[in-house]
Amino acid sequence: MIQLKVNGVEQSFDGEPEMPLLWYLRDVLDLTGSKFGCGAGLCGACTVHVNGQATRSCLTTMRDAAGKEVTTIEGLDKDGLHPVQRVWMEINVPQCGYCQAGQIMQAASLLNSKKKPTDQEIDEAMAGNICRCGTYQRIRAAIKAAAGEMT
C-alpha cells in the first residue's frame, strides 16, 4: 500500500506501483487539471509539485511518489488565486489553455526558489514547458508581474 498526500489530503493506493502519478491523479482521484501531452517528460503539461519541486507527473511512478506531498493545479490555492494565477488572468496569458496548468505550476515553483528571476532564469526554468499556441511572451511577462506581487 502506497501512502502519499495530495493537495493536503492523505491518500493510499494499492494499485500498480509503476503507474505514473499523472494517471493516478487524473483517472483515480479525478484531478484532471494536470494534462497528458506526451507521457515522456518532453512537454511539461503534466507538471505538479512533489515536495514543493516542479515535477513531471507522467514520469514519476507511484512508487516514487510514496511518502511525498503532491500539489496539483487544483491545490495550488484553494480559491485558484495564487499570485501566479492572478497575474495569469490579468495578462490573459492562455490561448487554448491546455499547457497552462503545467506552465503555472512550473512558474510557481520557480518563484518559490527565486524571488526575482532574470529573463534568462525564467527562460531556463520554463524551457521544458511547451506551448503550441506560442504564449511565451505573455508567460514571461506574467512571471515578472507575479514576482512583483510575491515580494
Next chain:
Amino acid sequence: MVYASVEHPPVLGGKVKSYDDKEALKVRGVHQTVPIDPFQQAPGFQPVGGIAVIADNTWAAFQGRKKLNISWDNGPNETFNSDEYKNELRATSHNPCKVVRNIGDADAVFVKGGKVYEGDYYVPLMAHASMEPLVALAEFKDGKATLWAPTQNPQAVQDIVSKELGISKEGVICHVTLLGGGFGRKSKPDYVAEAAVLSKKVGRPVKVVWTREDDIKFDYYNAVASMYMKAPLGANGKPTAWLQRSVFPPIPSIFDVNTVYGEPAHLQQGWTDIPYDLPNLRIENGPAKAHVRIAWLRSVANIYHAFAIQCFTDELAHAAGRDPVDYLLDLIGNPRTIDFKGGQYPNYGASMDVYPWETGRLRRVTEMVAEKSGWGKRNHGKGTGIGIAAHRSFLTYVATVVEVEVDDQGEVRIPRVDTVLDAGLVVNPEATSSPVRRRRGIRHKYCAKRRDYGDQGRHRPIEFSGLSGGSDCRGALSDECIHRRW
C-alpha cells in the same frame, strides 16, 4: 466509465490478420480487448480500425496495448515511402501538367532562349500536433449515443457516429468540450467515432485516449507538395514569362481515393491567384495519389504555395541584383484589382465585389513591414540574413520580414520577426493578434531549446508596425498596424 487505447494498423488501410491478447489480458486493470473494423474505402472520418484495449485507467490500457501480439495485413499503402514519393512528385512537376490559369504565351518566351531560372520547392507532410492528443468519451445507451469531445465539427460527429452505429442523427448528441488546440485536426472526428463504436461494443461509457505517437502517426496531414518554377529575366531583371507547377495529394482524396488533382478551393490558395503583373503567366497543377490521409491544417495550401512563390521571387531578386523589397513591389505592380477573367477563383467563398483581390493592399503591408523592420537601414553581421514575403490568405493580406542567424555550427536562430497584416475590419483585435504572435513565440521557443539566447535587446516580440519595444501587441492593431478599408 472505462478507458481505451487502440493499436491502429501501422499503415493506413491495413487490417488485422490475427491477434493474440493473452498477455495483454494479464495486465492489472485490463478488462478486455475489442477489435474495431477497418474502414471501407475511402477513409473519410471513419475509425482507422485496430484492436482496442479496455481498462480501469488510461495507463493500464496503454500497458495492455504494448502486450498485444498482432499480425497485420498492411494493405495497398504498404510500400509507400516518403523519399520515393518526394521524387515522384518532383518528376511530375518537371513535365507539362494541367493548366489552371494562363495569361499570354510563356512557352513562346522560353523558346527564345537566354538565361532561364528554375527552382524546385518541397514541403513535407505536416502534422497538427495539438497540445491535447485526441480524446473522446462516448456513451451508447438505449439506442442513442452521447459524446463528449474536443471537436471543431460536431455536425460531422453526428454524421459519422450515426453511420457507424446505424442510428439516426437525432440519436447522436455531441457535447463540445474545450479544445486543447485543434488547428484543423479536430474537424475530422475519426477518434470520436472510435469511442462511439467501442461504447456500443462494450456496453459501457468508454473514454478513448490517443497517445502522442498515435496523434502524429494517424494524423490527417497537411499535404506534402512539390512546386516547380521557371522564369527568364528581361530588362531590370523582371521576369518576361513565368511558369509554376504545383503537385500535391489533394484533400478530397479522403473521400475518393481516385482524386489526384487539386480542386479550385485549394489551388486558389496562393497559387492561381499569384498577384504578379506579368505579360506571360502559366499556372499548372499535376496529379498525385494520396497514401496517407490528407486534410486541412490552418492556412492549408497557402503554406506550400506561398513558400514556393516567395522563395523563388527572392532568388530572382538576387539573380537580378535587385533589392528584394523593391523587386517584390515591382512584380506586384500598380494598385489594381485582379480580374480572373472567368477562371475558377472561389475567393474563399466570399463575393469578389465585397472582397476583391486588391494588389494595393498587398503593396501597403509590404511597404509598411519594410519600413517598420528597418529594411535596408540595419547592419547585418556575418552569418545574418534578412528576408521578406508577402501573401494573401483567406482574404487577409500579410507581409513578414524575418531575420535569421546561422552560427559556425550551422545552428539557425531567428532573433526578430516583423509582421504587418491587413485583415480588413478587425472586430476582435486580441483574436487577430494572438495567432500572429504565436508564430514568433514558436520560433522563440525553438531558440530557447537550443540554449541559444543572446542579449535581451535582440529578443523582441513580433513587431506589428507602430509597436516599439513593448512586450505585447494588444491595442496596437486597432491604431496604426492595420490598414483599414472602412
